[in-house]
Amino acid sequence: MNIHEYQAKELFKKYNVPTLRGHIAFTPDEAVKAAQELGGNIWVVKAQIHAGGRGLGGGVKLAKSTSEVREMAAQILGMQLVTHQTGPEGKLVQKVYIEEGADIKKEYYLGLLLDRALEMPIMMASTEGGMAIEEVAHNTPEKIIKVSIDPLTGFQSFHGRKLAFGLGLPVEEINTFIKFASALYKVYMDHDAEMIEINPLVKTGDGKFLALDAKMGFDNNALYRQSQVNEMRDLSEEEPTEIEAGKFGLSYIKLDGDVGCMVNGAGLAMGTMDTINYEGGKPANFLDVGGSASAETVAKGFDIILKDPNVKAIFVNIFGGIVRCDRVANGIIEATKITNVNVPVIVRLDGTNAIEAAEILNNAGIANIVAATDLADGARKAVAAAKGE
């Protein structure tokens, strides 16, 4: 789960990670009010969406008067902001963050994430602030300094020194930087964060460090104990069908093909998408129906898949283990009674009681249900059906 910049900064403030003052606004009027409250004569109007690259997409603007704040807020609010992370359709901007201006001397990058190979968090810093870190890593990897932090001992001053000297900071700024980095590590650990990215981290004219931007993602498995983070969840930033699927214990991700997939198990669900691709088709979605594959979950799965108008056929691929295939077959037949399925459904059931299951499906005499013998056969039939063959 991700949160907005202004929410991440709220968490930062509680841990004394320096940020600028700012207020959230949902209308141009609120934006002006926010600027007046902040005072000063320069403000930044920043679109709040869950995607990076907002500046390049026209979602971050500098205002030199309150009338400019109004004008820019009016421009940004309601726009479909397109960045390299939103996809071509962009994301609707529903709120802007009005922030005071800053005297920026230099921009850096600072990030924290789990290193899966080391099995501990790493902190990364770079002098290439404001650039996409993936690009820096690709083109000039020597410009990224990394320290791994053993969670058993936590962040130590030497971690901070290694990063600070690596960035070429003068000696008198080292301790300020260490304090910043150490507080950030605490934010990360205390909130079960998956990643924090400050891009840019800025040094001001008076030698202070500030998080000019802030991006945070969290471990979904830990949300049960992170009530504060949970309250920050913005459902309008997530795919509605994915949220709905989640309510029924289904894991769904929309893709852009025309062969719908319903599978038990995440690995087999990905494998099924790959098989469809291999057989010359394009998968319309990822859908893991979980272990039970009951009539209700299968019916819900059909509903969700069929919300996508591109779907021309559905491939149901269930490997029955503990759950018996004959039960799944009955579930599928029941599901077609609960919900209207108007495209061909290719069903491959393998594992426990697969032969009985095939008989049940064949005897049911439902015109648009086709039984398949194995994974390849099912994928082929589904691809052909989607092409109208």
Next chain:
Amino acid sequence: MSILVNKDTKVIVQGFTGKEGTFHAEQCMAYGTKIVGGVTPGKGGQEHLGQPVFNTVEEAVRATGATVSMIFVPPAFVSDAVMEAADAGISLAVIITEGAPVKDMMFAKAYAVKKDMMTIGPNCPGIITAEECKIGIMPGFIFKKGNVGLISKSGTLTYESANQVVKEGYGITTAVGIGGDPIIGLSYKQLLPMFEADPETHAIVMIGEIGGDLEIQAAAYIKEHITKPVVAFIAGQTAPAGKRMGHAGAIISGGAGTAAEKMAALEAAGVRVVVSPADIGKALAEVMKK
């Protein structure tokens, strides 16, 4: 022969008396696994499924001589259970529970390593030595005895692969579901040498998926150390970047962890990589005949 577990392995269950623990412990016993007891704090002294229940893992180990623990406790209690097992001298903990926080696993694994305890999982189907010992939730009947070792991040793809291997007329020595979380216990790199050393294993099937670099590490290890033929499939060739595909660890982040890069690394290491998971059995049969 086999790896890690066999018909003589003594197993306890943490979370023995819970719904999941009960159901699967019963299935494992029916398969032939020596479940010698279980742990449910507060229920010590009772009997469950004909076996003793203990308050602590330490008591269970002392009374039964168990060396392996199968863990079914709820996600919030997984790290505690793993550390208790490690502290009690268990040598292998098989963590079935799905949904354990990453931070917890970071601490639990570090502790397990310190105490010399191996772990499998979390969020995995477990381990099975065909026709001898099943410690996990997989449907046992698919795994006919044979000469193929199986390592997989995915549960249902493990079943799919084993099924294909059997349909081709071969069978399984041991199959290990290592799980698809960001932090897991035993991985390819630790399991490959065990299969290499096992005289009954003649070939290895390895199933990976997008995210992380365990498969890349495996490729480097195979190139240097593995002489037995390896067949591999990597799930998620069609997965979009930045999206989590069901498993917590199955995500392409920052352009890294793609199926393509893993497949290329494995191919360069001499592994027979299949593009479609439907071809795993066929490819295995081919390498076995060579």
